[in-house]
Amino acid sequence: MPRVVSLLVVTILLTGCRSSAWIMFRYNSLREGTQHLGTDLASPGGVARLQIAASDNIGLTSDPRRFRGSPILFNDRVYIGNANGRFYALNARTLQVDWVYPPPWESALRSQFEFACAGVTFSGNGIASSAAIADVRDPRTGRTERAVLFAAPDPTIAPGYGHGVLFALALEGQDVVRDGIRYRVGRLIRKSDVLARMTGTTPGASGEFHEQLGYSSPLVAFGRIYVGVADHCDNPVQKGRMVVVNESDFTRLRSQEFCSAGTCVDDRQIGGGIWSSVAGFRDSVYITTGNARNGYAAGSPGPTPNHALSMVRINAYTGEMIWKHQPVPYSMDDDPDWASGTTIAATAGCGDVAVSTMKDGYTHAMIVDRSTTPRAAAPVRWVFPPAPLPFRPGDGTVHVDTQYKRPGAMMRDVFVTSTAGWNASSGNLRAGYTRLFGLNVCAPSHEQRIRWIFQPPDSSFTIACRNLALWDGATVYEGVGRNCLGPPTTAGWVGFVGTEGGHLVAFADPIAEGPSAEWICTNPGIPVAQMCTAMNYTVVPVPRVLVDRDLQAGPIMTEPIIVGDSVYVATDGGRVFRLAPR
Amino acid sequence: MRILAAVLIVMLASCAAGPPPASQPASLLVLEPPFTLMGNAAARLVTAVNSDPRYAIEVYEIAVGREPAELHMDGAAILEVRYGDGMVDVDGRTTKVSPGSVVSVAEGAALRVTNTTPLPMTLRANVIRAKR
Numbered sequence A: 001m002p003r004v005v006s007l008l009v010v011t012i013l014l015t016g017c018r019s020s021a022w023i024m025f026r027y028n029s030l031r032e033g034t035q036h037l038g039t040d041l042a043s044p045g046g047v048a049r050l051q052i053a054a055s056d057n058i059g060l061t062s063d064p065r066r067f068r069g070s071p072i073l074f075n076d077r078v079y080i081g082n083a084n085g086r087f088y089a090l091n092a093r094t095l096q097v098d099w100v101y102p103p104p105w106e107s108a109l110r111s112q113f114e115f116a117c118a119g120v121t122f123s124g125n126g127i128a129s130s131a132a133i134a135d136v137r138d139p140r141t142g143r144t145e146r147a148v149l150f151a152a153p154d155p156t157i158a159p160g161y162g163h164g165v166l167f168a169l170a171l172e173g174q175d176v177v178r179d180g181i182r183y184r185v186g187r188l189i190r191k192s193d194v195l196a197r198m199t200g201t202t203p204g205a206s207g208e209f210h211e212q213l214g215y216s217s218p219l220v221a222f223g224r225i226y227v228g229v230a231d232h233c234d235n236p237v238q239k240g241r242m243v244v245v246n247e248s249d250f251t252r253l254r255s256q257e258f259c260s261a262g263t264c265v266d267d268r269q270i271g272g273g274i275w276s277s278v279a280g281f282r283d284s285v286y287i288t289t290g291n292a293r294n295g296y297a298a299g300s301p302g303p304t305p306n307h308a309l310s311m312v313r314i315n316a317y318t319g320e321m322i323w324k325h326q327p328v329p330y331s332m333d334d335d336p337d338w339a340s341g342t343t344i345a346a347t348a349g350c351g352d353v354a355v356s357t358m359k360d361g362y363t364h365a366m367i368v369d370r371s372t373t374p375r376a377a378a379p380v381r382w383v384f385p386p387a388p389l390p391f392r393p394g395d396g397t398v399h400v401d402t403q404y405k406r407p408g409a410m411m412r413d414v415f416v417t418s419t420a421g422w423n424a425s426s427g428n429l430r431a432g433y434t435r436l437f438g439l440n441v442c443a444p445s446h447e448q449r450i451r452w453i454f455q456p457p458d459s460s461f462t463i464a465c466r467n468l469a470l471w472d473g474a475t476v477y478e479g480v481g482r483n484c485l486g487p488p489t490t491a492g493w494v495g496f497v498g499t500e501g502g503h504l505v506a507f508a509d510p511i512a513e514g515p516s517a518e519w520i521c522t523n524p525g526i527p528v529a530q531m532c533t534a535m536n537y538t539v540v541p542v543p544r545v546l547v548d549r550d551l552q553a554g555p556i557m558t559e560p561i562i563v564g565d566s567v568y569v570a571t572d573g574g575r576v577f578r579l580a581p582r
Numbered sequence B: 001m002r003i004l005a006a007v008l009i010v011m012l013a014s015c016a017a018g019p020p021p022a023s024q025p026a027s028l029l030v031l032e033p034p035f036t037l038m039g040n041a042a043a044r045l046v047t048a049v050n051s052d053p054r055y056a057i058e059v060y061e062i063a064v065g066r067e068p069a070e071l072h073m074d075g076a077a078i079l080e081v082r083y084g085d086g087m088v089d090v091d092g093r094t095t096k097v098s099p100g101s102v103v104s105v106a107e108g109a110a111l112r113v114t115n116t117t118p119l120p121m122t123l124r125a126n127v128i129r130a131k132r
Helices: A002-015 A463-469 B001-014
Strands: A050-055 A072-074 A079-080 A085-090 A099-103 A132-137 A145-154 A163-170 A172-179 A181-185 A187-191 A219-221 A224-230 A241-246 A279-281 A286-287 A311-315 A321-325 A345-349 A353-359 A363-367 A380-384 A409-411 A415-417 A436-440 A450-454 A488-491 A494-500 A503-508 A520-521 A540-541 A544-550 A559-564 A567-568 A574-581 B036-038 B041-049 B055-064 B069-071 B078-082 B085-088 B093-097 B104-106 B109-114 B121-130
Touching: A050 A544, A072 A132, A072 A559, A079 A145, A079 B036, A085 A145, A085 A345, A132 A187, A132 A219, A145 A279, A163 A224, A219 A279, A279 A353, A279 B055, A311 A363, A321 A363, A345 A409, A409 A488, A436 B093, A450 A540, A503 A540, A503 A567, B055 B109, B085 B104, B109 B121
Parallel strands: A099 A181
Antiparallel strands: A050 A574, A072 A079, A079 A085, A085 A099, A132 A145, A145 A163, A163 A187, A172 A181, A219 A224, A224 A241, A279 A286, A286 A311, A311 A321, A345 A353, A353 A363, A363 A380, A409 A415, A415 A436, A436 A450, A488 A494, A494 A503, A503 A544, A520 A540, A559 A567, A567 A574, B036 B041, B041 B055, B055 B121, B069 B109, B078 B104, B078 B121, B085 B093, B085 B109
16 A cells, blocks of 8 residues: 555656646656546546547648647646647647747747658657646746746757757747737747757768757656757667756756767767657656667677667766666667657556567566666566567567557556567567557566557558558568557556547556457467467457547547546647547 | 455456457457468468469468477478477477577478477478479
């Protein structure tokens, strides 16, 4: 019981007792993706009656209009940035626009390098970093006020290509009259110095910096703000860096920063982009890092030190590395970025665990102890599918640019993640693109690791997604960066996920919330009857679909956030919806 | 605390020992090609190349479980162990294998694969058959 109480206390502290809020990407600094506080949507009954209750009036009818940053909700407003380079505050009930930033007569927050990754990746377009709530001091008044914070390119800083900076805006907008017209616009409290450099727009130019913050939602914790620097579709590979600034005045804390390749002062060593959000828990922050080898000539030994393709635990106050877990060595680095970020599972059953799925479809769980003493070996709790680590050339495993890059969510002691499952071990890496796995974090054996496997109904996916996920065995490389599922979120034993086909789907844990009508082999290609257990796999239940709503507004690649009686989603078609039981 | 632990144990146990109906049909949710029985193993065709006038090549994924599997390949084969540990016996010659191991099998040779772990064992079989 003390563990449950402490979890509740941690949650309340992290959310600041804000009962009707979702204040950062993945809900809290643990990046759990789960609503802990009161919601009507934690039981199947309420979820089944979900209908669209409101939609936005932003009026995005032509591109760019994609939402790749997820909404957050605080003090009855939804805050969200768009690929068009504008940031919106919406009334949480009606989704009517309250204010917008920058105002229409100022340049949108866009990079001049968007063209380089057109159609491949989308987090370099406009504002893709989800916002967070922070307490920031206004330099004009000297007063600290609560602000909404996000990372974005800033075209107003010379040479104007879109250096990445942090913006802090007042929660309340202000009226501005211009040419006789009254506008409601966001009020800038302060912005940071340049944190991600964009010094040119020549694709592949190694003499230019093409850094960006779009994949990383700021972590506000420990009186600091942490944000990850990656690049624009490896064009070319840049140095991964966790930037740290003081929460109040945005003073950059360079001595507490962490770089994935070489040192932070040496720009020649590259790799290990941070394509995800930093997680924070009890004196430490956690990052996952991307590839390095693509940035070096064949035969090069790569960066020294090399923290690419790793989960790294870092002292939150000093920037010192406590440990790293690097399952794929440099010699096997065929771009299996660790891109989903870390989820801290403060479990009731087996203590604190840092868990994440790598782009190659393997899920890794690390023990989180109280010691911040640096150590050479990372404390691995389990890897699934089970495998001797680190991988080694010739061991039969494949680690390439596959698409398991969505953060997972906690459902009590179950890690909900998009992963290849057992198919990772046999090289059929794409077979999990349309599925979520419920992994028992505390299971005592690998046979009990998979609790359930969920796949939204076929109609939730486009033909393109289904073809991509359809196992054909021919190749595991991707031509484009399509994805079938967005990041899942949870409340109680209920899960939510958006799909590439534009559906919001909700499901219930089949063990906690009633019997399942269907069962599946943990290697789904093997029929349940006769073969599954004979081949040493197990049979698990399939969660029941509670709701499958086609929002008809493009793919949903953002996280559904759950607050009170509502779930909010934003779409690639430029729409924001609120669904509530009717 | 004990109650919580008991609940957890029950939940884990129910997960591991889920009682599916014996006659459960193949899931409609499975997109990938299903495995079929190949002796005591399960197998599915990964890809086939038939464009060469002299040879046909078929690639199979094979899963071997708790029972040793006698496999009959329609041609010469190169086996690659993708996952698991075990023994491969080709015409009476036994080789211990682990992930990454490769074993060649002459056409017509007797082939037996034994999984020596409680976990799954998967192999890729590249089968080359001369056209006559």
